[in-house]
Amino acid sequence: MSKLTHGERIYTHTIRQVITVPLFSLTTSTPIAKQLASIKALGKGSDLEKAFATVALVYNNSADPEGKLSKAEAKSLLQTQFGGFIQGQEKKPKYQEIISALDEESENKIDFEDFMILLVSLTLMSDLLQEIKNVKTTK
Structure with a gap:
């Protein structure tokens, strides 16, 4: 039997060992594209x-019930979902300052x-942003 407490599920196994697991790892996640498609206002x-x-949606899928992330969770989310923008930035002082604040x-x-402020700050310093700016568009 499981018991819900403070955003976690506690499972008791037959050997009387209790394991605490965050809820977000127990649920199957609906793909972001499917979540977007379900928002009628975004149809057009x-x-x-x-x-x-x-x-x-990416933020909300990782946030706790109060709509917040720990700094550690935010850092992990950046590393898994924003890697293209932060890759190669490790030596930049501003990047180091931001990551230190998360640590x-x-x-x-x-x-x-x-x-969002964190994302914009990292985007503005990113080498990838310069590459995006250099993309030629045809009309």
């Missing part, structure tokens, strides 16, 4: 609207607004 949404909706008191929580 622009690319920019869909991009921001995707960011919000300090990593159990502290950040909200969606702070996460």
